[in-house]
Amino acid sequence: MNTTPSTVRVSLGDRSYPILIGEGLLDQPRLLVPHLIQKRVAIVTNTTIAPIYLEQFTRGLEAEAIQTLAITLPDGEAFKTWETLNIVFDRLLEARCERNTTLIALGGGVIGDICGFAAATYQRGMPFIQVPTTLLAQVDSSVGGKTAINHPLGKNMIGAFYQPKLVLADTSSLDTLPDRELSAGIAEVIKYGLIRDLAFLQWLEDNMSRLLARDRGALAYAILRSCEHKAEVVAADERESGERALLNLGHTFGHAIESGLGYGEWLHGEAVAAGTVLAAELSARMGMLTESDVGRVRRIFESARLPIRAPKLGVARYLELMGHDKKVDAGRLRLVLLRALGSAFLTAQFPEDTLAEVLSDCTFDG
Amino acid sequence: MNTTPSTVRVSLGDRSYPILIGEGLLDQPRLLVPHLIQKRVAIVTNTTIAPIYLEQFTRGLEAEAIQTLAITLPDGEAFKTWETLNIVFDRLLEARCERNTTLIALGGGVIGDICGFAAATYQRGMPFIQVPTTLLAQVDSSVGGKTAINHPLGKNMIGAFYQPKLVLADTSSLDTLPDRELSAGIAEVIKYGLIRDLAFLQWLEDNMSRLLARDRGALAYAILRSCEHKAEVVAADERESGERALLNLGHTFGHAIESGLGYGEWLHGEAVAAGTVLAAELSARMGMLTESDVGRVRRIFESARLPIRAPKLGVARYLELMGHDKKVDAGRLRLVLLRALGSAFLTAQFPEDTLAEVLSDCTFDG
Numbered sequence: 001m002n003t004t005p006s007t008v009r010v011s012l013g014d015r016s017y018p019i020l021i022g023e024g025l026l027d028q029p030r031l032l033v034p035h036l037i038q039k040r041v042a043i044v045t046n047t048t049i050a051p052i053y054l055e056q057f058t059r060g061l062e063a064e065a066i067q068t069l070a071i072t073l074p075d076g077e078a079f080k081t082w083e084t085l086n087i088v089f090d091r092l093l094e095a096r097c098e099r100n101t102t103l104i105a106l107g108g109g110v111i112g113d114i115c116g117f118a119a120a121t122y123q124r125g126m127p128f129i130q131v132p133t134t135l136l137a138q139v140d141s142s143v144g145g146k147t148a149i150n151h152p153l154g155k156n157m158i159g160a161f162y163q164p165k166l167v168l169a170d171t172s173s174l175d176t177l178p179d180r181e182l183s184a185g186i187a188e189v190i191k192y193g194l195i196r197d198l199a200f201l202q203w204l205e206d207n208m209s210r211l212l213a214r215d216r217g218a219l220a221y222a223i224l225r226s227c228e229h230k231a232e233v234v235a236a237d238e239r240e241s242g243e244r245a246l247l248n249l250g251h252t253f254g255h256a257i258e259s260g261l262g263y264g265e266w267l268h269g270e271a272v273a274a275g276t277v278l279a280a281e282l283s284a285r286m287g288m289l290t291e292s293d294v295g296r297v298r299r300i301f302e303s304a305r306l307p308i309r310a311p312k313l314g315v316a317r318y319l320e321l322m323g324h325d326k327k328v329d330a331g332r333l334r335l336v337l338l339r340a341l342g343s344a345f346l347t348a349q350f351p352e353d354t355l356a357e358v359l360s361d362c363t364f365d366g
Numbered sequence: 367m368n369t370t371p372s373t374v375r376v377s378l379g380d381r382s383y384p385i386l387i388g389e390g391l392l393d394q395p396r397l398l399v400p401h402l403i404q405k406r407v408a409i410v411t412n413t414t415i416a417p418i419y420l421e422q423f424t425r426g427l428e429a430e431a432i433q434t435l436a437i438t439l440p441d442g443e444a445f446k447t448w449e450t451l452n453i454v455f456d457r458l459l460e461a462r463c464e465r466n467t468t469l470i471a472l473g474g475g476v477i478g479d480i481c482g483f484a485a486a487t488y489q490r491g492m493p494f495i496q497v498p499t500t501l502l503a504q505v506d507s508s509v510g511g512k513t514a515i516n517h518p519l520g521k522n523m524i525g526a527f528y529q530p531k532l533v534l535a536d537t538s539s540l541d542t543l544p545d546r547e548l549s550a551g552i553a554e555v556i557k558y559g560l561i562r563d564l565a566f567l568q569w570l571e572d573n574m575s576r577l578l579a580r581d582r583g584a585l586a587y588a589i590l591r592s593c594e595h596k597a598e599v600v601a602a603d604e605r606e607s608g609e610r611a612l613l614n615l616g617h618t619f620g621h622a623i624e625s626g627l628g629y630g631e632w633l634h635g636e637a638v639a640a641g642t643v644l645a646a647e648l649s650a651r652m653g654m655l656t657e658s659d660v661g662r663v664r665r666i667f668e669s670a671r672l673p674i675r676a677p678k679l680g681v682a683r684y685l686e687l688m689g690h691d692k693k694v695d696a697g698r699l700r701l702v703l704l705r706a707l708g709s710a711f712l713t714a715q716f717p718e719d720t721l722a723e724v725l726s727d728c729t730f731d732g
Contacts, residue, residue: 038696082448093519098694121487123692124514124525125605148490153459159490160526239491326489328464330404 005031006220008227010143011235015163019143019227021220025170026053026131029060035166037100037127040067044088044115045106046075049133052176057106057131069095073114078264080110080150082158088118099123102165108134108181109141109268113156116147120162130164133173135185135219136269139192139226140247142167144234150263154324155255161239169227171220179212179305184269186211186304187276189222192229194276194297195246198342200225201300208303245327246344249336250276253310256321260313273306282358283338286350293341312363315356371397372586374593376509377601381529385509385593387586391536392419392497395426401532403466403493406433410454410481411472412441415499418542423472423497435461439480444630446476446516448524454484465489468531474500474547475507475634479522482513486528496530499539501551501585502635505558505592506613508533510600516629520690521621527605535593537586545578545671550635552577552670553642555588558595560642560663561612564708566591567666574669611693612710615702616642619676622687626679639672648724649704652716659707678729681722 005022020031032041041061045054050072058068071091073084092101103126105115112130119128130142148159174182186208193201203221204211210218230247237244253275258266266274280297283289289297298308313321319333327334332348335355339345371388386397398407407427411420416438424434437457439450458467469492471481478496485494496508514525540548552574559567569587570577576584596613603610619641624632632640646663649655655663664674679687685699693700698714701721705711 082452086448089517089524090519093517093523093690096689096694096697098696099692100695117487121483121524121526123523124512124527146490151455151459153456157459157489158455158487160487161490323462324459326465328462329466330464331462 006224008224008231010163010231012163012238017163017165017167019167019169019231021138021169021171021223021227023170023172023216025168026057026173027060029057029064029066031168032061032129032166033064033066035127035129036066036102038098038102039065040097041102041104042069042071042092042095042097043104043106044071044073044111044118046073046111048075049107049111053106053133053173069097073111075110076264077110077150077258077268078262080114080263082149085114085118085149088114089122092118092122097122097126099126101126103128104131105129105142106131106133107137108132109137112137112142113146113148113159116145116162116164117149117159120147120160125162127165130167132167132169134177134181135174135223136181136188138169138171138223139185140188140230142169143227143230145238155259155263156326157324169223171216171223174214174219180267182212182214183305184267187269187273187301187306189226190300190304191247191249191272191276192226194338194341195249195336195344196229196342201342205300205303208300212305245346246336248327249338249344250279252322252325252327252333252335253278255325256313256318257310259321260317261311266307270307273301273304274308274310277301277308278310278358278362279335279337281362282335282350282355285354285358286337288337288339289341296341309364310362312365315359318359319356372590374590374597376529376597378529378604383529383531383533385533385535385597387504387535387537387589387593389536389538389582391534392423392539393426395423395430395432397534398427398495398532399430399432401495402432402468404464404468405431406463407468407470408435408437408458408461408463409470409472410437410439410477410484412439412477414441415473415477419472419499419539435463439477441476442630443476443516443624443634444628446480446629448515451480451484451515454480455488458484458488463488463492465492467492469494470497471495471508472497472499473503474498475503478503478508479512479514479525482511482528482530483515483525486513486526491528493531494528496533498533498535500543500547501540501589502547502554504535504537504589505551506554506596508535509593509596511604521625521629522692523690535589537582537589540580540585546633548578548580549671550633553635553639553667553672555592556666556670557613557615557638557642558592560704560707561615561702561710562595562708567708571666571669574666578671611712612702614693615704615710616645618688618691618693618699618701619644621691622679622684623676625687626683627677632673636673639667639670640674640676643667643674644676644724644728645701645703647728648701648716648721651720651724652703654703654705655707659704662707675730676728678731681725684725685722
């Protein structure tokens with residue numbers, strides 16, 4: 001069923017772009033056509049997505065007289081590396097793609113991040129379009145222009161702010177998403193509620209079972225509301241000099257978990273869920289949240305079938321890993337904490353002892 | 367002798383910055399201080415420059431209470447690669463440099479390009495300052511925000527437009543520049559005359575012996591005039607959608623020469639000189655320049671002790687290498703040609719046969 005998509009606009013002057021959200025958008029390649037400079041695209045996807053969507057998507061584009069090149073990468077966070085990025089560059093150069101050829105990211109967050117960074121840097125910048133096929137990518141990573149690859153010493157350490165020309169979120173593609181990835185995406189949806197929208201948090205609590213059952217109406221609403229939040233924050237602070245950092249709730253802890261366990265062990269959304277519980281614990285021990293608030297944070301992640309017990313890595317190892325965070329300023333770690341449910345802030349003012357206690361008391365073996 | 371520097375401003379809205387040109391600027395680190403966010407910098411340089419300037423420069427900064435980290439790379443175009451770039455990332459991460467730490471490029475064009483690209487992408491962008499120590503970098507590559515590394519299939523294929531916060535051109539650093547590199551820098555100075563300033567071309571013809579003798583007054587004037595031209599062009603067309611492409615006179619041929627012979631065999635400026643002669647030959651065969659004009663182009667490069675005979679790579683190989691140029695659009699090669707001395711234009715309209723003839727007739731063995 002193809003319906004008229006909903007549109008959310010990201011307002012960034014001459015770099016503004018629309019997010020189209022709807023069912024069956026992958027079957028409507030004409031939606032992309034007005035955004036192409038050349039009738040030529042290169043599609044970056046992975047070995048999981050390619051067998052499901054690539055042929056259908058490519059055929060649709062070719063029916064619009066658009067020449068396509070497919071670049072299929074290995075799947076997973078462990079491949080978000082220089083080496084994989086260079087596969088993209090090699091293929092683009094071999095096929096003589098030009099700086100007006102459009103790069104299309106067809107896949108989840110990893111594909112979007114690598115493809116976006118490739119687009120930002122191939123011939124000093126080529127146009128690109130995000131076609132996110134996971135919930136996490138549709139509600140968060142495909143919007144806002146953050147692109148990156150990982151470095152052994154830290155996640156997303158090498159990258160660029162580079163906006164797409166269009167985001168095309170086909171909600172039908174969630175039909176094939178594994179349950180575990182659906183939950184991981186919901187972690188980032190819950191984030192918007194926790195940092196800036198208590199009413200949405202309440203709605204999520206009331207509708208979690210519908211989301212897990214992939215009720216189309218519930219998913220469409222959750223995606224739309226998330227994109228509206230993301231677009232608003234990005235328009236206000238594109239390069240993360242202030243408010244945008246709040247979208248990183250749970251992420252400093254989460255990145256340490258991902259990096260400490262080895263990329264790909266936990267999904268990003270899983271690490272964010274457990275990391276957000278740590279941020280809530282710290283907020284509570286600093287007197288900002290009640291125990292009941294923390295319980296509510298734990299419960300909503302748990303209801304989304306997400307892990308709420310961060311792994312025990314050792315306090316020193318956590319602090320070392322967290323020290324590579326991009327928000328560190330003049331040697332001082334900065335964290336996103338909650339002053340209340342629905343209200344986050346960024347601060348370097350937290351007792352180091354209390355942080356160490358949280359990293360010790362609230363982490364668990366195996 | 368420390369004199370008050372001349373200033374040229376690059377006007378790019380909130381990304382505007384000054385170019386300071388003068389003698390002894392490396393001994394005046396206080397010129398940098400107002401442009402630093404943190405009292406911490408990382409200096410990227412190479413094994414040739416480090417023994418001459420690094421200690422003096424570092425000591426000066428430390429006297430201003432600025433913490434420094436030095437990253438010394440191997441010297442030469444052959445090292446403008448992923449591998450070298452990763453050395454910079456590794457060192458920045460190991461030393462926990464932050465996104466407000468300033469990266470300083472102390473060296474020639476290769477250092478400026480690698481360091482600028484590292485700054486553009488480390489933690490999605492950190493501030494950087496250009497301290498060019500070669501004539502080529504002072505008159506061209508340090509200004510305007512083009513950063514890049516090479517790919518085996520093409521020069522400067524991976525990069526970003528990323529402006530520095532400041533360019534500090536110490537003309538005293540040219541005292542230690544090898545003659546061959548001085549000449550290579552003059553190639554880019556001549557370029558400004560050929561593409562947009564006939565009077566400057568005339569001045570260069572009249573003053574070439576002073577430049578080669580490193581007359582300080584003549585060099586200072588040539589650098590200032592070149593930076594004024596570069597700043598004007600970049601302000602009008604930062605991302606090379608039009609006029610900026612004219613700065614690439616001789617470069618499509620030149621890049622093919624550099625790539626065809628292996629990076630580092632010829633200096634960039636040498637390849638540009640021989641490449642510009644090819645562009646002039648093609649312009650003449652298309653009826654735009656007279657034979658006397660072409661002779662004048664040859665003579666000025668020759669008087670600067672630059673090669674004017676492009677190597678014989680074979681027509682097919684030239685065309686293949688030139689086909690990787692970033693100006694290729696919809697499969698069509700575009701070249702900067704001369705409609706007269708002092709007036710360049712970008713075009714895809716040239717007879718392919720004539721180009722092939724030029725690549726055959728005007729190239730030479732050994």
